[in-house]
Amino acid sequence: MIHIGWQESIFVTGFLLFNPRHYPIQTIMSIEIRRVNTSRERKQFIKFAWKVYRKDPELNRNWVPPVISDYMKTLDTERYPLYEHADLAMFTAWKDGVMVGTIAAIHNHRHNEVHQDKVGFWGFFECVNDQKVADALFEAAAMWLKSKGLDTMRGPVSPSMNDQCGMLTKGYDSPPVFLMLYNPPYYNDLCLNSGHKIGQELLAWYIDQKMIDIGRLSRIAQHVLKREGLTVRDMDMKKYDSEVEKIREIYNKAWEKNWGFVPMTDKEFEFMAKSLKPLADPHFIYFVEDKNGKAIGFSLTLPDINQALKHVNGNPFTPWGLVKYLWYKRNISMFRTITMGVLPEYRNKGIDSIMNARISEYGGKYGLFASEMSWVLKSNEAMSKLAKVIGGVPYKEYVIYEKAI
Template sequence: MAIEIRQVGNKRERKEFIKFAWQIYRNDPELNKYWVPPVIDDYMKTLDTGKFPLYEHADLAMFTAWRDGVMAGTIAAIENRRHNEFHGDKVGFWGFFESVNDQKVADALFDAAAAWLKKKGLNAMRGPVSPSMNDQCGMLTKGYDSPPVFLMLYNPPYYNELTRNYGHRVGQELLAWYIDQKIIDIERLRRISEHVMKKEGLSIRILNMKDFDGEIERIREIYNRAWESNWGFVPMTTKEFDCLAKSLKPLANPHYIYFVEDRNKRTVGFSLSLPDVNQALRHVNGNPFSPIGLLKYLWYSRKITMVRTITMGVLPEYRKKGVDSILNTHIADYGGKHGVFASEMSWVLKCNEAMSKLAKVIGGKPYKEYIIYEADI
């Protein structure tokens, strides 16, 4: 069977690139039980190199694989110049990988991405990263028996075999921690939180929606400082952060976004959690903005039972002082009062012992695992 690789060149082909995933998941009853179709409009914007702010310092190429004239797979190759400047390496990335269970198809896709990245002067590639470490990344290796939460990926188990057989090795392992807030000793957490606030002279407040832009800037500053030593981290530009904030603003519940302040009202830590809107998006087939899709989305949004804690950030000088206990107490407290008794903390580097310890303290269990693969090119 002949395999042809085509590079995506226009808006129509970009939409075909996105829609290919339906062929993989809708045709498999087991995968279709848990897969959440991506929001097509969101992916169209993310892959628009003329508008998405990432591409002010990155280049993107999208490829499709065709087997005997029928589309059989997709992949995107990304050169993130800001990443390489920050880390002093020559790494490229691949993402948006989807493929039929055919090693020749997968090999052709990886070859196309590798060749494009190599022409850019890069000597290694990592993935899936779709399209940056600040977006969706990691290939699922454990936890196929439940849907992904908002902005986390899901894939068939055989994707790992295709990737490893091509020659990829494990670059980094990621965890998603499930926290059953019904078993949290909330009284104990409250006592610890109150002790830390009194000892350190701290206070906590929720997001002020009337000062949304100012709040986002506070988050950005702490995020970039708190995460600068993390593997693969690249500081987000103001445009990137503003774009992300604009996309998430309609989903924000101020009572899940907290700021910890010192005596001088300086922000020293924050926690960003969002309702797991995937529980509603599962029912709209990638089109929440169509009339029927919007009605379904609004209906199922009323029944969301889980939140995802996407990120926490604490200034270096306030680490290991219990600031995280203050944040976790308020997330659990508010959720419990409003019928939301589950949360996912994701993603967390498997080698990050401090975060794993924190997750365990509040009753977390690592129920999903992901890998970012790496290969020389």
């Protein structure tokens, strides 16, 4: 039986509680849910994942620990620009005095304004294989979201659709690439058994550059360039800020009709651009321009630094961590195409072939013979067709779940 009550104490076995200071506190049977409030608790929240993945040899073999300092910033409502228009609540689950799970709930006001709905989000979900613990975490997130006037919860979204999202359902036999998620298979059972339904399915396409007929792809690209009067160029790192602004303008216009998309604010885009600048290879970031020099499309590809981050245990900025990161970074053999964007009026003209040719040519020249195109909505037939044309195979699948609250 679950009772509702109001009091200051954190732990009361068998009661579902709200703290009057607006800290949701929940205890179902012997499971205690605590609200994360301090920087110390936030770091504890992040580091719980190690307990899930390190104890399982198979999971540990492929899991890439998150960069702790990056997650600390992402979950800091004073620093991360998303929270200028979003609210965040983090919860931890405890059983017999031991932490057994984490979840974050996010109320993204801009999402609700853009899509005219009442959807809230959950993310940063990590949990032992215990349905009661998962149920308690989902219930804590649901109650907080419901208190904000929302009627649906969607996730995992950590913490926005412009960040990391999706629960891995297929492709556990290889590590995730940079900025993609990994999770135990049983997480999906915990979600489904807790009443969540499949909202959207996402695909990650693996592309073996050695299998691409680069000569043919280049000829097609040259034909499109000549026919449309276009040119293609690398990003100019000396004009980084103005180049980023061009990407932002195209990105927001190109993606505005996509499912779940919310345009990024100037501050959000600037924050992201600053974070990614140390990783940017200008030969992998391209602009397609019209005859007047106006950028009408772009492609953003980054090296898969997860191949190096896997060896630093979440701490690449310590002296030893930096040494290991730089050592393993030398042997990165894969890259990830994070996003492409073409202005709506230039779609269906073969612009994507120009960017794919450029990626393949450069990758082959510098020994990067594998790439991932991710993520792509499974329902996006046009992007799937493009991936297949260049030899892509859908080798990982993800789900974003939804549940009425």
